Amino acid sequence: MVFVVVGLVLVGALGLLNLALSIAIVRRLRRQEEQRRAIAPDASSGPEVGTAVPAFTAPTLGGKVFASASLAGGTAALSFITTSCGACDEFVSEMPQFAAKTGLDDSRIVVVIAGEQGKARQMADHLDGLATVVYEAAPGDISSLYSITATPTTVITDAHQNVTATHTGTKPHLQELPA
Incomplete structure (x- = not known):
């Protein structure tokens, strides 16, 4: 006892x-x-509006090399997502609407996916034909260059590669696009 x-x-x-x-x-x-x-x-997540975006070169999930300099000359969108983010799955499912509404093709929309490669490939499959997909093993160099602290974050740039808008969250910021 x-x-x-x-x-x-x-x-x-x-x-x-x-x-x-x-x-x-x-x-x-x-x-x-x-x-x-x-x-x-x-x-907020992302670079300040009005600043020039940092240049980078990175491999795509398709095996090609992407250079951010290729975005000069027109409006572009860079989105940052992670494989462990629940909101990022919703973001991916809304990408067709975003691409249609903006009129940007897959060479003007870049999605940087950070995280587990298998899940990144699944997400990239849904973005095929909508965006160029760049992969980071973890939020690393590219995310740091762009001051990404939360996902999903999208950065909109102009023809001179200056930031015109940033948005964190789903429903990609259609109201924030330059007219």
Whole structure:
């Protein structure tokens, strides 16, 4: 009987310790979020409107090499998604509507997919004929160049490769396109 009581006391003590640690973690996360908001209250994903987009060269999932310089001379859209993002699946399913509404062909729409390669290929299959698909093993060099902090994010550029709009989320920002 003594062992049962000692066991229950130990389990109770562990439960209280777990609760105390959980509360401490939540408080710390809240404090960090408040500090982040104080530093950058309206931090958005993607480069600032009006800035020139960084140049990059990367392999496509089709095995070709894509150079961002090929987007000069007209409006273009660069979208950044990840394979682990639920909203990115919805984004991919809405891409035909976006392509039709903008009138941009697959050479003017670039989708950078980061994450697991098998899932990236599945997503790319849905984008075939709609976009050029570039693959990153994880959000890396290209995402960093473009200051991507959330997915899906789309960056719209003009003929001079300056950012005219950025949008984070699904329903690709049709209202933000230049007229």
